[in-house]
Amino acid sequence: MCGIVGYVGRNADDRALEVVMEGLARLEYRGYDSAGVALVTDAGILSDKRAGKLENLRKALARQPLAPSRTAIGHTRWATHGGPTDENAHPHHGGEGDRLALIHNGIIENFHALKNELLADGVEFTSETDTEVAAKLVGREYDRTGDLTAAMRAVVNRLEGAFTLLAVHADSPGVVVGARRNSPLVVGVGDGEFFLGSDVAAFIGYTRNAVELGQDQIVTITPDGYAVTDFAGNPAAGRGYEVTWDASAAEKGGFATFMEKEIHDQPQAVADTLLGRFDEDGCLVLDEVRISEEDLRRITRITIVACGTAAYAGMVAKYAIEHWTRIPVEVALAHEFRYCDPIVDETTLVVSISQSGETMDTLMAVKHANELGALTLSICNTHGSTIPRESDAVLYTHAGPEIAVASTKAFLAQITASYILGLYLAQLRGETYADDAREVMAELRQIPAKIEDLLGRMDRVKEIAYFMADSRAVLFLGRHVGFPVALEGALKLKELAYIHAEGFAAGELKHGPIALIEPGQPVFIVVPAPDTPHELHKKVVSNIQEIRARGARTIVIAEDGDEDVVPFANEVIRVPQTAPLLAPLLAVVPLQVFALHLSTAKDLDVDQPRNLAKSVTVE
Ligand code: F6R
Numbered sequence: 001m002c003g004i005v006g007y008v009g010r011n012a013d014d015r016a017l018e019v020v021m022e023g024l025a026r027l028e029y030r031g032y033d034s035a036g037v038a039l040v041t042d043a044g045i046l047s048d049k050r051a052g053k054l055e056n057l058r059k060a061l062a063r064q065p066l067a068p069s070r071t072a073i074g075h076t077r078w079a080t081h082g083g084p085t086d087e088n089a090h091p092h093h094g095g096e097g098d099r100l101a102l103i104h105n106g107i108i109e110n111f112h113a114l115k116n117e118l119l120a121d122g123v124e125f126t127s128e129t130d131t132e133v134a135a136k137l138v139g140r141e142y143d144r145t146g147d148l149t150a151a152m153r154a155v156v157n158r159l160e161g162a163f164t165l166l167a168v169h170a171d172s173p174g175v176v177v178g179a180r181r182n183s184p185l186v187v188g189v190g191d192g193e194f195f196l197g198s199d200v201a202a203f204i205g206y207t208r209n210a211v212e213l214g215q216d217q218i219v220t221i222t223p224d225g226y227a228v229t230d231f232a233g234n235p236a237a238g239r240g241y242e243v244t245w246d247a248s249a250a251e252k253g254g255f256a257t258f259m260e261k262e263i264h265d266q267p268q269a270v271a272d273t274l275l276g277r278f279d280e281d282g283c284l285v286l287d288e289v290r291i292s293e294e295d296l297r298r299i300t301r302i303t304i305v306a307c308g309t310a311a312y313a314g315m316v317a318k319y320a321i322e323h324w325t326r327i328p329v330e331v332a333l334a335h336e337f338r339y340c341d342p343i344v345d346e347t348t349l350v351v352s353i354s355q356s357g358e359t360m361d362t363l364m365a366v367k368h369a370n371e372l373g374a375l376t377l378s379i380c381n382t383h384g385s386t387i388p389r390e391s392d393a394v395l396y397t398h399a400g401p402e403i404a405v406a407s408t409k410a411f412l413a414q415i416t417a418s419y420i421l422g423l424y425l426a427q428l429r430g431e432t433y434a435d436d437a438r439e440v441m442a443e444l445r446q447i448p449a450k451i452e453d454l455l456g457r458m459d460r461v462k463e464i465a466y467f468m469a470d471s472r473a474v475l476f477l478g479r480h481v482g483f484p485v486a487l488e489g490a491l492k493l494k495e496l497a498y499i500h501a502e503g504f505a506a507g508e509l510k511h512g513p514i515a516l517i518e519p520g521q522p523v524f525i526v527v528p529a530p531d532t533p534h535e536l537h538k539k540v541v542s543n544i545q546e547i548r549a550r551g552a553r554t555i556v557i558a559e560d561g562d563e564d565v566v567p568f569a570n571e572v573i574r575v576p577q578t579a580p581l582l583a584p585l586l587a588v589v590p591l592q593v594f595a596l597h598l599s600t601a602k603d604l605d606v607d608q609p610r611n612l613a614k615s616v617t618v619e
Pocket of ligand 1: 307308309310311353354355356357358359362405407408614615616
């Protein structure tokens with residue numbers, strides 16, 4: 001969950017600190033408990049690190065500037081071992097005279113044993129972190145060998161768990177060494193300068209040429225190039241690619257917050273995810289497929305694994321994929337999947353959904369599925385991330401970088417990609433005819449314009465949010481594909497506005513939760529389109545009446561033209577009409593906007609809510 005940046009350059013302007021600070025600003029979404037930098041200078045390693053947001057470090061550096069340098073590393077932390085203090089902030093130091101600095105993302109599971117070994121040798125520690133153990137070990141190896149890459153290699157082979165490590169040494173200016181296991185690391189290739197980052201956002205302001213590292217690899221960057229080996233020291237190669245978005249995509253673009261910008265990116269995110277998906281024969285073009293069509297035809301079940309918002313996208317996917325393919329679909333929270341003895345074999349397709357591609361719970365679920373012989377497919381937003389690499393096939397969502405911690409545009413892109421997958425499987429297996437698929441695709445292509453239209457009508461939602469700033473609890477109800485939308489609406493409100501919020505399947509209400517309704521209780525209801533099969537619309541309208549009769553304040557999300565809801569609604573938020581299965585792509589937007597403005601009304605940090613981090617790389 002931490003963000004890490006490394007830089008070496010031969011440019012005369014000695015801009016290492018500037019590059020690293022800019023990288024940290026772009027990676028701060030990964031964790032913001034503390035931040036620190038280390039520079040290699042003629043005077044040795046110069047370092048500063050501060051608890052709190054990057055701004056604290058920035059101010060400290062303004063008060064007491066560090067000497068110029070061409071080699072630097074930087075870290076922004078989401079605390080795991082040891083609280084968010086100055087002492088526990090990275091970098092940590094090791095070796096004789098503390099001439100080595102090291103930063104870390106992940107968790108070193110065997111750090112207690114290693115620390116005891118070092119303590120027995122008289123090594124002293126200044127922090128409670130697992131990272132400092134790695135710093136001491138690499139420092140000691142460097143003192144023996146004088147070779148930073150060799151020192152890193154000797155240590156990573158002793159570590160268990162998940163880690164990306166970057167190290168610099170005062171006696172090796174112009175060298176940064178990185179290593180990764182179960183945690184991301186990407187190389188940026190510039191002209192006479194090279195970068196390392198947790199993701200490409202770290203260096204997107206300088207280069208779009210990136211190299212993705214494989215599992216268990218070590219990379220050494222110098223101003224002349226980069227060299228990759230495996231943990232045994234054998235030469236290895238990364239996979240080069242060009243980043244398709246530029247720095248402006250990772251900036252706020254005139255909006256007050258990243259989240260607001262990303263909500264407004266949604267029409268584009270859906271349009272881009274749909275782009276170029278079908279060839280002339282109407283067959284889906286997956287980004288990377290290592291599963292034969294024959295194997296896909298043989299699938300007997302699908303299990304979707306994901307966490308949080310991505311899992312709600314999976315719940316929407318279940319309704320659509322089952323409807324179109326008649327293949328049973330189960331949605332499992334990735335962190336529970338491994339422990340429920342899942343029924344998975346070679347005819348099971350395990351679909352992981354992840355914005356970051358680094359969520360440890362989801363990664364472990366995919367690995368477990370691979371071990372059980374399942375076919376694995378990743379729906380992911382981040383090129384070069386770990387989960388797609390561990391999967392047999394990849395369908396990338398093209399939402400662009402999502403910086404705000406609360407997911408918005410990735411959710412819509414994930415749902416869109418799931419629809420594409422469902423249609424493709426249906427076609428492949430002859431369950432749906434090309435005409436039907438074309439009809440859904442045609443409606444999907446209308447969605448970006450409809451979201452655009454919807455975003456233009458959000459003034460009342462903003463007013464409602466400000467009006468409700470003092471709410472203590474808010475309920476969200478939905479049925480069918482509206483149920484995961486209700487869950488997502490509640491999650492957005494919890495994480496952004498710290499208000500107790502619950503999402504329920506509207507039909508479940510009378511089985512218990514209706515006891516929560518008291519006069520004035522605000523309840524959002526996601527109403528299905530009037531033409532949804534099985535008279536669902538009518539049933540939800542009855543649910544609204546039931547809670548209204550008990551004093552609830554009803555805020556109803558209903559399609560344009562749906563007049564049946566009007567008599568029972570305190571507020572009606574209108575969304576454009578679409579096919580019932582595609583409705584979540586529209587219905588969720590007002591709920592995102594509501595949470596955004598309620599958080600703003602409470603003067604909270606919209607982009608970086610408390611206790612959270614964007615990429616959850618610990619289990
Ligand atoms: C909520 C949110 C999280 C993520 C979850 C999975 O707004 O962002 O619930 O959806 O942590 O993350 P990814 O999609 O990166 O695997």
